Amino acid sequence: MKAVCWMGKEKMQVHDVPDPKILNPRDAIVRITSTCICGSDLHLYDGFIPTMEQGDILGHEFMGDVVEIGPGVNKEKLKIGDRVVVPFTIACGNCQPCKEQLWSCCDNSNPNAWIAEKMMGYSPSGLFGYTHMLGGYSGGQAQYARVPYADVGPIKIPEGIPDEKVVFLSDIFPTGYMGAENCNIRPGDTVAVWGCGPVAQFAIRSCFMLGAGRVIAIDRVRERLELAQAAGAETLNFDQVDILDALHEMTGNRGPDACMDVVGMEASGHGALYAYDRAKQVARIQTDRPIVLRQAIMACKKGGTISIPGVYGGFVDKIPLGAYMNKAITMKTGQTHMMRYMGPLLERVQRGEIDPSFVISHKLPLDKAPEGYRIFRDKQDRCIKIVLKPWEQPLAA
Amino acid sequence: MQRSSASSERGSSQLPFGPKTLVIGAAALIAYGLTRRSKTGTALAAAGGLLAYKAIQVRSTEAKTHAVFLVNASPEQAYRLWRDFKGLSRFMVHLKSVREIDTRRSEWVALGPGQREIRWTAEITEDTANQRIAWRSLPNSDVHTKGSVNFRPDPLGRGTFVSVNVEYGVPGGPVTSGLAALFGTKPEFVVREDVRRFKQLLESGEVPTTRCQTHGPRGIHGHTERVLFREKTNLPDPQAAPAYRKSA
Structure with a gap:
């Protein structure tokens, strides 16, 4: 065969x-x-x-x-x-x-x-x-x-x-759905979704199925952002705006109730920290580039939930654990x-x-x-x- | 499920470093001590000699291994699967066969490198239904081994703790090298994986395997990694249908 x-x-x-x-x-x-x-x-x-x-x-x-x-x-x-x-x-x-x-x-x-x-x-x-x-x-x-x-x-x-x-x-459909379920969505919640790939498309639609009021989808690929818009999501292009600033603005400085990392270990980003992760991954000093996870922890509202359907393989560093702990965030994940x-x-x-x-x-x-x-x-x-x-x-x- | 394992090679547990470190340390002390040509130097050289002597003592192939798994089955089911000695080779991958001679004695055949057979006769020293089985090898065996398996129901009803203790003592000669190759340098790995396969067989009715599955051309890179990942010890043959047993 x-x-x-x-x-x-x-x-x-x-x-x-x-x-x-x-x-x-x-x-x-x-x-x-x-x-x-x-x-x-x-x-x-x-x-x-x-x-x-x-x-x-x-x-x-x-x-x-x-x-x-x-x-x-x-x-x-x-x-x-x-x-x-x-x-x-x-x-x-x-x-x-x-x-x-x-x-x-x-x-x-x-x-x-x-x-x-x-x-x-x-x-x-x-x-x-x-x-x-x-x-x-x-x-x-x-x-x-x-x-x-x-x-x-x-x-x-x-x-x-x-x-x-x-x-x-x-x-991908069950994975997107479980990602949304792991967001602990209550009716009317705002969910920020990093990544607009195929799993994220299902995650966005599942968030609405589970009662989310707003979904904010983040990517930089135009056709993927369009597909997210078609499902009723608001979109942010991380090439054009600072994601943390934009989320502050859109949620009136509260932050999204839930943040979903549908990107995982090969995230893209900008600036020195991205270059640093990229270099470490190539040199095999760390296996994963946790750019999205860092952003999600910083962006998430106090007492909010982070769901990670994105795949991580090994070890990461510079995770803002202080923010995670002090903001009383819940993190849920799993294959x-x-x-x-x-x-x-x-x-x-x-x-x-x-x-x-x-x-x-x-x-x-x-x-x-x-x-x-x-x-x-x-x-x-x-x-x-x-x-x-x-x-x-x-x-x- | 829970698992843990440990092993101790007799002798090495008394010293805080491994045999290799000892030999290097001892050699360095002797060399340094002798070149000093003083009383301190002699004392250091003597200490080095003592260390070297210790290092040689440590190099024994005796090993004690221990492994425990909490399995999703009753003690009765676990005992029944283990007590059927003919079936042990279904989860102890290095065993070729076990033949029961009478109610207490059985003949065990393991396969060493180059398909060489290593044989021993074991006798049951203790057999308490649904609780414990213990065995030891009889004189004139290729290996000295004794072991026991205990089945203890979890007090909170979460299954049965299966804990296994096996000791190997290997006489000198060609068999030693054969056994070293057979069990690798980590006998506790072999025993723990055997008990893990016992759990898999007991719970799901089979031992998962990828041996003999279809795949693309491996090349040198792929072959090396197969050895590295010990996939040679995934069960050697497709499991025959008659071996199928209703799962727990």
Whole structure:
């Protein structure tokens, strides 16, 4: 089968690799019909998250048809022929965190838990195609994928709904939604959202679903700001205004009730501090550039909430912990507890409350994935979200 | 879940530094002491000699290991899975097989480097249903080992504490090097990961693995990292369907 392989920093290649097979009793094999490039894949593309191996198959946002199941899969939950969306977190369903619905903290799904324990104390769940520290599972930017614990994660999709409307249940829609839920929104609240990428677009819409009065969206890419405006958000361009000043002005010196960092470890910014972070990250002295997080802590109102759906990989410095402590801020974060949200959000899609396909800017055959990574990273060609079609042949140009 | 582990190599626990530091320190003292050609110098050289002697003593391959996990299962379920010695190789990855000779004795075969088999016969020294199993190797075994596993229900009903203590004592000879390669320099790592796999098998009915999964061309870089990340010790073979056991 064809698969998108990480061959090194900024080096993505499509290779012919053996088809995946069932390795464990609770595995299933899914024939992939749609798969996406996620903003968090760009951290791997740029080589900022450690423990990647040359030859790793990337991709954690995919859906397709079940073509094979292991003998341990609960047949009432999943059978051959089912059309499913696969969540990016892998969870066993039986450990204590899974029982507590903390699916992305599953104890048992990471075969390399010891590496994560060295960096984090305890290991979160395994993820598809996202470093060996988080499991080293081959991902879903391919024609087929092996899905462990297949009776826990994948959600069945009824016929009649196109892939484009449901494929984002695999990650970005639930991730944006959990980001908004973590904001502790009360009716009429003001939420500032840093970043207007695909996850943020869902986060902005979820904030309104949860009763926010105002959403202030921050980015510098014009088409992304426009898309945020279309959802009813006010927008700020950090190339043009000082974000802290602007937020003071817009909230009458109170600050937003909640601040959401949907950017994570590769934030952009201006000035000396940005240059300093950039240099330290390149020199591998720090893994992450926490520019947004610093701003969010400074901007947040007293007693407010900060939600971090943006991905951080390791260590940061110059975090204004004094502001965080003295302003009595609550901070909530985590990889998305996917299985909590997929069902309810699928129902919202079915009821027509939201059509997630609005973020798609590009549909490419799988062979074009390397180019897709490049334009997505460089925000060229008005790129917002790329869906890959594994079985489509590239057109002769 | 909770986990913790610790190990102590016999001897090194009495001294605040490792054997390598000791050897370097001792050599420096002897060299310095001898070049001084004075009473102080002689005393220093003697101290160096004593340190060197200590350093040699430390170099024993005996190890005590300990690991504990709080598992989401009852003591009965945990005991039953562990007491089925034939199935131990499902989570103790270096074991090739365990054959029960009679109710008390069993023959254990581990695989060393180059697929060489390391054998020992173990006898159960204690077996209290749902609470504790203890074992030790019999004379004429390739390895001296003894160990125990305790199953203690959490008083607050949060599962069962599974705590494992294993001691290895290795006689000299070629087996020593084989065993060192087998268990690496960190036996506590091996034991802790074995107990972690026990928890995974008990709770979810299988041990997670990426061995034998499909992937792109690894190249030198990719192969090196596989060794570095110890992915060779992800279970060696696809787990056979008959091995499937209803999860807890």
